[in-house]
Amino acid sequence: MATEDARYRQSSQYRLWSFTPSHLSTLREKTNTLARTHISNRMRASDPPVDPLPDFLTPAEEYQMLNHFTLELLRAAPYCKLPTDIQATAAIFLRRFYVTNSVMTYPPQELIKTCLFFGCKAEGYFMRVQKITDTFPNTTSEMILAAEYVLCQGIRFAFDVRHPFRALEGAVMELRRLGDFDDDRINRAHKRTREILKFSPLVTDVYFHYTPSQIMYAAMAIADEGLVHRMMREAFAGQGEEMKDKIWGVIENCRAMLEKEPPEKMSTYWNDPESTKAIKVLRKKLVKCRDPDRVDLVALQKARREQAAQKPKPKPKPKGESNGDEKVFGNGNGNTLEREAKRRKVAADGDIFGPPLGA
Structure with a gap:
C-alpha cells in the first residue's frame, strides 16, 4: 500500500x-x-x-x-x-x-x-x-x-x-487517542492552528516548499509546541533520533516562514x-x-476570438481522395452501398431493434 x-x-x-x-x-x-x-x-x-x-x-x-x-x-x-x-x-x-x-x-x-x-x-x-x-x-x-x-x-x-486542514483534523484525533492532554488544551491548540492555517500559509510561499502535513505541524508548533513533540515521539518510536531531528528541522524552517505573517495581520494591515x-x-x-x-x-479575449474566426478554413479534399476516415467510417464507396442495404433490411423488418429475444 x-x-x-x-x-x-x-x-x-x-x-x-x-x-x-x-x-x-x-x-x-x-x-x-x-x-x-x-x-x-x-x-x-x-x-x-x-x-x-x-x-x-x-x-x-x-x-x-x-x-x-x-x-x-x-x-x-x-x-x-x-x-x-x-x-x-x-x-x-x-x-x-x-x-x-x-x-x-x-x-x-x-x-x-x-x-x-x-x-x-x-x-x-x-x-x-x-x-x-x-x-x-x-x-x-x-x-x-x-x-x-x-x-x-x-x-x-x-x-x-492539497491543503493542511484535513491533516489538522487527523492530528487532533491522534492527540485525543494518546490521552496525554486534557481536551481544553487540545481544543485551544486546534482553534489557534486553524486560525494560522487560514491565513499565514496563503500569504507566504510555504505551499511551494512544504507538504500539507509539514505545514500543519509547523502551524501547530506555533500554537502549542509540546503537542507536536508528543506526536513526533509516537511517530518515530524505535527509529532513532536522527530522522526525528531531521523532520523537526524542516518543521522549524516552515514555522519561521509562517511566523512572519501572523493571522492578526488580516485585521491590522488595512489600518x-x-x-x-x-x-x-x-x-x-x-x-x-x-x-x-x-x-x-x-477586449483581449474578443480580439483573440475575432482572429480565430478569420483563420481560413481547410479546403475540402477532392472527390475520391482519402482523408484517413475510412479506417473508422468506411471509404465512402462500397461501404456506403453496404450500409444502405442494411438500412433497407431493417426498415423492411419493421422494428429497428430487431426481433424479440428467443424468437
Whole structure:
C-alpha cells in the first residue's frame, strides 16, 4: 500500500508546483525580466511611442504587490460566503499564476475575481458567476470569465490543491487517542492552528516548499509546541533520533516562514499607515508600467476570438481522395452501398431493434 508521502509525490502540486527557495526566486526574476522586455517593446511600438520608458517594478516589489492582492482576495472571499477550502484554493491559484506571469502583464484586480470563481469550480462548489459579480462594484460576468482560460494556462491546468486542514483534523484525533492532554488544551491548540492555517500559509510561499502535513505541524508548533513533540515521539518510536531531528528541522524552517505573517495581520494591515503608504506608491508605479495590450482582458479575449474566426478554413479534399476516415467510417464507396442495404433490411423488418429475444 502506498504511503501518504508516496501519494503526495504523485500529485500535480508536488510535481509541478514544488520548488526550492532559490529555484522559486530564479523563476520570479526571470518572469520579471521577460515582462520588462515585452512591455518595453510594446510601449516603443505604440502610437505615439512611450518615451522615456517608465520605471518597472522589481521582483521584490512584484512580490510585495502579490502579497497585497492575496490579502485583498482573502478579505473579499467572506463577502462571497465561500468555505475556507475554497478561499485557500483561490489564494493558491493566484500565487501560482504570478510565478510565471507578472503583475505588470495581467491585472491582479481582475484575476482575484476569476480565482474566486474558478476556485469554486475546482472544489466542486456550485457558485453562480452573477453572485461574485454582485459582490464587486463595477464588475460584469464577462470580466470574470475573460481571464478564465488565461488563469488555467498560468496554473498549468493543475486544479488539485492539497491543503493542511484535513491533516489538522487527523492530528487532533491522534492527540485525543494518546490521552496525554486534557481536551481544553487540545481544543485551544486546534482553534489557534486553524486560525494560522487560514491565513499565514496563503500569504507566504510555504505551499511551494512544504507538504500539507509539514505545514500543519509547523502551524501547530506555533500554537502549542509540546503537542507536536508528543506526536513526533509516537511517530518515530524505535527509529532513532536522527530522522526525528531531521523532520523537526524542516518543521522549524516552515514555522519561521509562517511566523512572519501572523493571522492578526488580516485585521491590522488595512489600518497600518506604513503598509498603506508603501502600497499606494507601488500602485502608482504599476499603473505606469502595465502591459498596454493586456490591461483590458475582455477586449483581449474578443480580439483573440475575432482572429480565430478569420483563420481560413481547410479546403475540402477532392472527390475520391482519402482523408484517413475510412479506417473508422468506411471509404465512402462500397461501404456506403453496404450500409444502405442494411438500412433497407431493417426498415423492411419493421422494428429497428430487431426481433424479440428467443424468437
